[in-house]
Amino acid sequence: MDPVSTSPTAPVAFLKGHGTENDFVIVPDPDNAIDLPPHVVAALCDRRAGIGGDGLLHVVRSAAHPEARAMAGEAEWFMDYRNADGSVAEMCGNGVRVFARYLQRAGHVTAGDLAVATRGGVKWAHLAKSATGGASATSADSTDSATEAEDGGITVRMGRAVLPDDGVTVAVGGREWPARNVNMGNPHAVAFVEELAHAGDLFSEPPVSPASVYPDGVNVEFVVDRGPRHVAMRVHERGSGETRSCGTGACAVAVAAARRDGTDPAVTGVPVTYTVDLPGGRLVITEHPDGEIEMTGPAVIVAEGYVDPVWLETAFATRPEARSNG
Numbered sequence: 001m002d003p004v005s006t007s008p009t010a011p012v013a014f015l016k017g018h019g020t021e022n023d024f025v026i027v028p029d030p031d032n033a034i035d036l037p038p039h040v041v042a043a044l045c046d047r048r049a050g051i052g053g054d055g056l057l058h059v060v061r062s063a064a065h066p067e068a069r070a071m072a073g074e075a076e077w078f079m080d081y082r083n084a085d086g087s088v089a090e091m092c093g094n095g096v097r098v099f100a101r102y103l104q105r106a107g108h109v110t111a112g113d114l115a116v117a118t119r120g121g122v123k124w125a126h127l128a129k130s131a132t133g134g135a136s137a138t139s140a141d142s143t144d145s146a147t148e149a150e151d152g153g154i155t156v157r158m159g160r161a162v163l164p165d166d167g168v169t170v171a172v173g174g175r176e177w178p179a180r181n182v183n184m185g186n187p188h189a190v191a192f193v194e195e196l197a198h199a200g201d202l203f204s205e206p207p208v209s210p211a212s213v214y215p216d217g218v219n220v221e222f223v224v225d226r227g228p229r230h231v232a233m234r235v236h237e238r239g240s241g242e243t244r245s246c247g248t249g250a251c252a253v254a255v256a257a258a259r260r261d262g263t264d265p266a267v268t269g270v271p272v273t274y275t276v277d278l279p280g281g282r283l284v285i286t287e288h289p290d291g292e293i294e295m296t297g298p299a300v301i302v303a304e305g306y307v308d309p310v311w312l313e314t315a316f317a318t319r320p321e322a323r324s325n326g
Contacts, residue, residue: 008034012312014044015102015304016051019094020297021244021280025053026102032064038086043315044307045084050315051307054243055092056082057099068117075115075122077103083239091120091185093247097154097299100125105301120185124157154299158184158248160291161255166213170220172200179208179220180256184293187218188252192260196224199234202242221249223257231257232277244280251293254285265289 012034015026025044027034036058045053058080062068068078079099081092096116103109104127111129115122162183170179170191175198177191189208193199199206199222206220217238226232233253235246254274258264263272265287273286283297 008309008312011306011309013304013306014051015105015301016053017057017098017101017299017301018280019097019245019247019299020278020283022092022094022246023053023244024095024098025051025056026059026098026301027056028059028102028106030059030061030064032060034058036082037316038082039318040312040315041082041086042084043318045086053084054237054240055084055089055095057095057102058082059099059102062117067119071117071122075117077108077115078117081118083237084241085239087239088119089186089239091118091123091248093156093158093184093249093251093295094245094297094299096123096125096156096247097295097297098301100127100154100156101299101301118185121159123159126155126157128153153296155294155296156247158251158293158295161252161287161293163255163259164213166210168213169209170222171207171209172198180252180259181213182252182255184248184251184255186248187214187216188221188249189214189218190221190223190252190256192223192225192256194224196222196232196234198222199236202234202236204241205236205238219246219249219252221246221253223253226275226277229257229261229263229273230275230277234279245278245283247283247295247297250276250278250283251285251295255287255293258287266291 041056044050060078060080062072062078065078081089081095083089100114111127114125164181166181168179168181168189170177179189179191182188220236221233223231223233235249237243258272265272269289271288276283286294
């Protein structure tokens with residue numbers, strides 16, 4: 001069923017989770033019965049007046065959502081992802097892992113492979129058998145991929161990257177760099193810089209030119225080398241500002257680094273793996289010769305409860321011109 005456009009009359013359950021400190025408000029809604037207009041999503045994601053998050057994961061059965069019904073035969077669940085400002089996004093790599101962890105916690109799935117429908121297509125996640133799915137009050141350590149797997153790390157098959165030929169440039173504070181245009185189901189501009197501090201404060205989206213290449217906005221990654229096939233990055237996510245981590249961004253960075261380093265698996269015939277350090281932790285990205293990209297990292301549920309109905313009613317009735325999420 002399609003959601004109504006009025007505030008819910010029953011309590012609305014929520015959970016809070018994160019993947020390498022990219023955090024999300026999770027709203028379980030199997031029948032797609034809860035309306036979540038942009039200003040309500042922004043209120044829920046507000047870090048001072050709401051629950052707080054880099055985005056919102058609306059958990060819906062694919063058959064119940066008009067944007068996902070065509071994928072229902074392949075994926076039972078649809079990740080209706082929203083940015084922190086309430087805008088709709090095609091995909092979120094860290095979000096897929098947290099989405100899968102929620103489904104496991106709720107008893108909808110067990111260890112093994114899971115198909116997740118997204119606006120960027122169907123993504124496949126693999127939940128490690130050792131995962132408990134339980135809540136934790138602490139963030140995941142930035143450990144290597146083997147340790148993450150032992151602790152219940154989740155691997156997501158992210159699909160293939162598209163690399164348009166458009167030449168783009170990223171500029172910050174008088175500096176500018178050529179950037180690689182990479183699409184992971186959502187758009188990215190990847191710039192290799194000398195120091196991560198060159199990205200500036202990332203409060204606002206760094207200018208990318210020509211702007212016509214990204215008519216719907218772009219995620220911008222700034223990358224430095226840490227060692228062989230090991231990089232670190234900062235990211236400005238469209239609609240959210242700087243975040244502690246971005247899964248699709250880490251994939252885009254690994255793809256751009258492989259092309260720069262001459263290790264494109266389609267050319268060498270050999271898979272290539274990059275370790276990507278982010279402010280919130282570590283992700284391990286592998287690209288295979290057929291172009292398939294896998295991302296491995298932690299996913300943690302930290303809290304659950306109910307949104308206060310009076311607060312929610314007020315949020316539905318209030319349409320502020322802008323909300324701060326910083």
